[in-house]
Amino acid sequence: MNIQGKVAVITGGASGLGRATAEALVARGGRVMILDRDQEKGAETAAALGEAAAFVQTDVTDEASVKAAIDATRDRFGALHLCVNCAGVGSAMKTVGRDNQPHDLGVFNMVVQINLIGTFNVARLAAALMAENEPGDDNERGVIVNTASVAAFDGQVGQVAYAATKGGVVGMTLPMARDLAQFGIRVNTIAPGIFNTPLMNAAPDKVKMPLIEMTQFPKRLGDPPEYAALVCHMVENTFLNGETIRLDGGIRMQPR
Known part of the structure; x- marks a missing residue:
């Protein structure tokens, strides 16, 4: 799919991976609706990108909030062709911790709600609008790119909730691609390693430096x-579908 003139929704689009994606799509002639919880950063990002971008405050776990954001995208830009899910949270808690304290179920549920259910919630509602598009080359109507993590494969000690959600994102990639094939909508997933994002920068050096050492090159x-x-390659390469690609410098994370 040619990005020029296409419309995207990007969750977590006000910072980190999402903001970089918004900038890249706009630079290639696309238009973007930024979905984020952070009102201030979302508005600032949209303003920085100019008339090709807009912002709507969104809770990805809430059906009404996401539906309103999808409707706002259609009303502002007239259609929807691309969906990039970058919204997510991390957690650090063992299944059983000190003094035999079990993992907080509320924390586990919160991570699942945002990382897994939120991703599915946005993807399903975006796909329903994409299905209304006139088909382009190869009868293509839309592209969805979800974000997992290398933790889906190499989850470390204390990452049980995070790894479970990212594994879920990987696991739904192929069946979602199969579900949406009849509509000409492709689905792929990126599994990033350690990236220079606000989430990683919040970690102390004693956490970051060993991870950098595990990265090969x-x-x-x-x-x-x-x-x-x-993301742009996944959009532009029409034969790439139902696939998860690690983007990690060759890292294979050790237990700690």
Whole structure:
């Protein structure tokens, strides 16, 4: 799919991977609706991108909130062709911790709600609007790119909730692609390694440095524009469908 003139919704679009993706799509002639909980950052990002961008405050776990955002995208830009899910949260808690304290179920549920259910909630509602598009080349109507993590495959100690949700995103990639094939909508997933995002920057050096050491080459954090470049390739390469691609500098995370 040619990005020029296409319309995208991007969750978590006010910072990190989402903002880099918004910038890349606009630079290629696309238009973007930024979906984010952060009113201030969302409005600032949309303003920085100019008339090709807009912002709507959105809770990805809430059906009415996401539906309103999808409707706002249609009303503002006339259609929807692309959906990129970057919204997510991390957690650090063992299944059983100190003094035999079990993992807080509320924390586990919160991570599932945002990372997994939120991703599905946005994807399903976006796909329903994409299905109304006139088909383009190869009868294509839309593209969905979801975000997992290398933790889906190499989850570390304390990442049980996070890894479970990201594994769920990987697991639904192929069946979602199969579900939507009849409408000409492709679905792919990116599984990033450690990236220079607000989530990772909040971690202390004692957490970040061992992860950088586990990265084969280059030994550094990933840059958000590198993630955005892969999103653009997934959009433009029509034969890429139902696939999860690790973007991680060759990292294979150790237990700790």
